Amino acid sequence: MTDNSIQLAAENELTAGSPGAAYGAAYGESRVADFIALLKPRVMSLVVFTGFAGLYVAPGQIHPLLAAVAVLAIAVGAGAAGAVNMWYDRDIDAVMSRTRSRPIPGGRVQPSEALALGVVLSLLSVMMMGLAVNWVAAALLALANGFYVFVYTVWLKRRTPQNIVIGGAAGAFPPMIGWAAVTGSVSLESAALFLIIFMWTPPHFWALALYKDVEYAKAGVPMLPVVAGKAETRRQILIYALLLWPVTLAPWLLGTAGLVYGATALLMGGLFVWQAWRVYLERSERSARQMFGLSILYLFVLFTALIVDAGTGGAGWSLPAGLL
Amino acid sequence: MGAATAMNNTIEPDERAAAERAKRLKAKNLTLLFALLAFVVLVYFVSIVRMGGS
Numbered sequence: 001m002t003d004n005s006i007q008l009a010a011e012n013e014l015t016a017g018s019p020g021a022a023y024g025a026a027y028g029e030s031r032v033a034d035f036i037a038l039l040k041p042r043v044m045s046l047v048v049f050t051g052f053a054g055l056y057v058a059p060g061q062i063h064p065l066l067a068a069v070a071v072l073a074i075a076v077g078a079g080a081a082g083a084v085n086m087w088y089d090r091d092i093d094a095v096m097s098r099t100r101s102r103p104i105p106g107g108r109v110q111p112s113e114a115l116a117l118g119v120v121l122s123l124l125s126v127m128m129m130g131l132a133v134n135w136v137a138a139a140l141l142a143l144a145n146g147f148y149v150f151v152y153t154v155w156l157k158r159r160t161p162q163n164i165v166i167g168g169a170a171g172a173f174p175p176m177i178g179w180a181a182v183t184g185s186v187s188l189e190s191a192a193l194f195l196i197i198f199m200w201t202p203p204h205f206w207a208l209a210l211y212k213d214v215e216y217a218k219a220g221v222p223m224l225p226v227v228a229g230k231a232e233t234r235r236q237i238l239i240y241a242l243l244l245w246p247v248t249l250a251p252w253l254l255g256t257a258g259l260v261y262g263a264t265a266l267l268m269g270g271l272f273v274w275q276a277w278r279v280y281l282e283r284s285e286r287s288a289r290q291m292f293g294l295s296i297l298y299l300f301v302l303f304t305a306l307i308v309d310a311g312t313g314g315a316g317w318s319l320p321a322g323l324l
Numbered sequence: 325m326g327a328a329t330a331m332n333n334t335i336e337p338d339e340r341a342a343a344e345r346a347k348r349l350k351a352k353n354l355t356l357l358f359a360l361l362a363f364v365v366l367v368y369f370v371s372i373v374r375m376g377g378s
Contacts, residue, residue, distance in 0.1 A: 029348075030348070031348055032352055065370065065373050069370060132370045
């Protein structure tokens with residue numbers, strides 16, 4: 001099937017009364033678990049983890065309770081944005097097998113309930129962050145939520161293959177928010193943490209899109225493999241993996257982290273580039289799946305190293321400040 | 325007699341469904357109650373920390 005025919009099939013499916021056209025949950029059908037699912041707990045876990053890392057490595061002091069509230073606000077804010085995303089994307093979620101059983105297309109939660117949950121939790125998380133922690137962190141949280149909903153979900157996702165490149169910024173905010181919770185400001189160091197996730201997002205999602213391209217095409221989402229083909233996607237994954245490698249070294253070069261982090265970033269970055277090279281050469285679904293799995297592990301290990309390094313006092317060695 | 329049995333057969337699934345719905349609703353209400361109480365307790369302790377000059 002050519003790219004054009006895939007898109008044509010998608011348009012036909014979406015306009016011909018797909019399963020997504022009928023979602024009207026009966027009163028009382030939903031369970032507590034459905035509302036938890038609306039908050040995308042798996043996505044939330046990575047957001048919370050990177051947010052905590054930003055908070056942990058930031059210079060300064062914060063009361064443990066306020067730190068916990070900051071992490072909670074980041075988690076609730078991310079979940080709220082996820083709920084609004086599920087409300088908006090309920091039509092395309094019903095088309096893709098990966099998302100068909102979500103609470104709204106599954107007919108267990110009414111769209112208006114999901115929207116209400118998302119809006120209320122979003123406002124609550126920003127207010128809590130502002131009142132309990134500080135308003136810089138609250139403003140960043142509001143910006144991240146607004147970016148995810150309005151820029152990524154509503155504006156970019158269905159219009160351009162650059163959707164996750166630009167929209168990925170929303171997922172890159174948490175460490176910056178965590179940092180701001182402690183320092184009350186945005187700095188070069190927190191921007192470096194932002195940049196790591198920003199550059200990591202495209203190869204992460206494009207690896208997934210390489211083996212879910214038919215699904216995305218059916219739903220009419222112009223992911224890169226659907227629009228530009230798989231060969232170009234593999235090339236872009238390799239380019240982004242190469243660009244990400246030096247970016248991950250920034251926290252070490254800026255003195256936010258020490259040798260433990262620096263060595264981990266160097267090693268994991270090399271592994272990530274090697275896997276991207278394999279995806280480029282092998283052109284198999286298996287290598288793309290491995291790339292997707294490795295990308296999650298990569299980010300997790302990177303931020304774990306950051307936390308460990310900060311916890312052990314930066315391992316005692318970093319580049320002299322005069323070199324920068 | 326036959327008509328009564330048929331009526332029972334149609335009512336019982338409805339009653340079961342209604343009981344199941346009531347059970348789900350109760351679980352949701354209790355979860356919401358717990359979340360609200362947790363929020364109130366959280367605000368209380370945050371207020372103490374903030375007023376303490378942290």
